Amino acid sequence: MKMNKVYVQFQPVLLLLGLCSGLLTGCGTVNGPNIPKALDRKGLISTFSTNVFQENLKEYREAMGRKSSYPRAQVLRDQMIGSIRVEIEMNYRIFEQQLYSGRATFNTAADITELALAGAATITHGEQAKTIIGAVLLATKGSRLSYDKNFFREKTTEAIIASMQSERSKKLAQIIDSMNLTVQAYPFEKAWVDLVDYFYAGTIEGGLLALTSEAGRGAAASKEKLQIVEASRIRLLKASAADIRATGDLTDELGKLVNAADQAAARDKALAILGRLKSDGVDVTFDSTDSNEQLYQKLQDQIDAATANSALKPKLIRAFSN
Amino acid sequence: MSVEIDGTYTLEELESAILDKEAAANELTILDNNDDERDPKTLATFKKLGPGKRPKPIHLVSSTDPQPANTKLVCSGTVYTSGAKIVVAAYRDK
Numbered sequence: 001m002k003m004n005k006v007y008v009q010f011q012p013v014l015l016l017l018g019l020c021s022g023l024l025t026g027c028g029t030v031n032g033p034n035i036p037k038a039l040d041r042k043g044l045i046s047t048f049s050t051n052v053f054q055e056n057l058k059e060y061r062e063a064m065g066r067k068s069s070y071p072r073a074q075v076l077r078d079q080m081i082g083s084i085r086v087e088i089e090m091n092y093r094i095f096e097q098q099l100y101s102g103r104a105t106f107n108t109a110a111d112i113t114e115l116a117l118a119g120a121a122t123i124t125h126g127e128q129a130k131t132i133i134g135a136v137l138l139a140t141k142g143s144r145l146s147y148d149k150n151f152f153r154e155k156t157t158e159a160i161i162a163s164m165q166s167e168r169s170k171k172l173a174q175i176i177d178s179m180n181l182t183v184q185a186y187p188f189e190k191a192w193v194d195l196v197d198y199f200y201a202g203t204i205e206g207g208l209l210a211l212t213s214e215a216g217r218g219a220a221a222s223k224e225k226l227q228i229v230e231a232s233r234i235r236l237l238k239a240s241a242a243d244i245r246a247t248g249d250l251t252d253e254l255g256k257l258v259n260a261a262d263q264a265a266a267r268d269k270a271l272a273i274l275g276r277l278k279s280d281g282v283d284v285t286f287d288s289t290d291s292n293e294q295l296y297q298k299l300q301d302q303i304d305a306a307t308a309n310s311a312l313k314p315k316l317i318r319a320f321s322n
Numbered sequence: 323m324s325v326e327i328d329g330t331y332t333l334e335e336l337e338s339a340i341l342d343k344e345a346a347a348n349e350l351t352i353l354d355n356n357d358d359e360r361d362p363k364t365l366a367t368f369k370k371l372g373p374g375k376r377p378k379p380i381h382l383v384s385s386t387d388p389q390p391a392n393t394k395l396v397c398s399g400t401v402y403t404s405g406a407k408i409v410v411a412a413y414r415d416k
Contacts, residue, residue: 071369071370071371071372074369075349075351075369078351078352078367078369079351079352079397081352082351082352082353082354082367082397082399085354086398086399176324176365179324179367180323180324233324233325233326233365234323234325234326235325235326235327235328236325236326236327236339236340236342236343236366237339237342238328238331238335238338238339239338239339239341239342240338241338243338243342244338244341244342244345247342247345247346248345248376250346251345251346251347251374251375251376252374252376254373254374255373255374255375255376256374257374258372258373258374259374293373296373296374297373299373300346300347300372300373300374303346303347304343304346304347304348304370306346307339307342307343307346308325
């Protein structure tokens with residue numbers, strides 16, 4: 001009999017909660033379009049398997065053992081950095097999306113529950129039921145506050161994400177900067193540490209740590225730093241089939257000098273080409289004390305520079321053909 | 323060495339710019355982008371080969387397209403072509 005009385009008192013509450021749970025389950029989670037297969041983290045193209053990583057690392061360490069293999073080691077270093085970065089990027093994007101939707105779902109559920117309980121307390125008849133509902137409402141509010149405090153330090157999702165993005169931009173700028181260094185100056189082991197930092201910059205802990213009053217300024221500053229790094233890069237020009245052929249021909253001509261049996265004659269020719277370039281207004285420095293390798297490298301550097309400077313290629317063609 | 327390429331280039335123009343750079347004794351190792359739709363740029367990292375050396379021809383294809391015959395995968399990455407991001411794979415002749 002007593003049980004029936006309590007049930008009658010709680011009947012409006014149960015009805016309201018039932019309605020609310022229906023509302024919650026009815027909410028679909030639409031956060032964006034489907035991920036293309038090539039961008040899917042389970043996709044073959046974007047997965048850097050442990051085996052491939054171990055093979056690359058082994059080959060890299062072997063290459064670091066011989067000075068002549070440093071160029072190969074640098075390729076492997078850059079490949080490993082690139083592949084790890086792809087995985088970090090993909091996982092971060094998914095994490096960021098889940099952070100948004102997960103917290104939004106929790107907050108929406110908490111809002112609805114609080115509203116439902118408040119509404120139920122108003123329309124319920126019995127005093128005992130009102131007391132119980134009030135206690136549950138208090139507990140719900142407390143749990144929400146505790147969740148916000150303990151997991152998010154009462155910061156909004158947007159603020160945490162902005163902070164994570166700011167930190168990630170800083171770390172990425174450091175990595176891109178350092179990749180311009182030789183493999184001796186920036187070995188993979190150093191890059192590995194930077195990649196670990198880059199990964200943790202994209203976690204809630206990393207975001208909260210960096211979230212100070214400077215966060216807004218920091219985001220702008222690190223973006224600016226990234227832009228400076230990018231601005232210092234060479235910009236490649238559009239190249240026609242004739243341009244590519246001309247660049248290749250120049251490199252092949254230089255290759256003939258490098259591999260010539262008569263290195264004294266090849267050296268004279270390299271000096272003559274450099275001399276013609278200089279008289280044609282090209283900014284190139286060389287002198288008679290330069291080794292053959294240095295002279296050839298200076299010529300190759302000019303050919304390389306011509307891929308970003310359309311005025312230089314005709315000068316090179318003239319200098320090589322004279 | 324990392325270089326940037328105008329993100330408004332078509333895939334063919336992007337491939338040509340990379341081929342030209344490789345013809346100057348460089349070898350492509352990484353493809354990436356600057357993640358800026360207002361000023362889109364593809365970022366390509368090259369390794370310097372010795373003077374006079376040229377790598378075998380490279381082919382840039384959309385990741386949804388099949389691998390060209392007699393090639394091996396060099397790298398893949400998200401780049402900008404015609405102002406939009408796409409995932410491409412770079413294959414080199416064997």
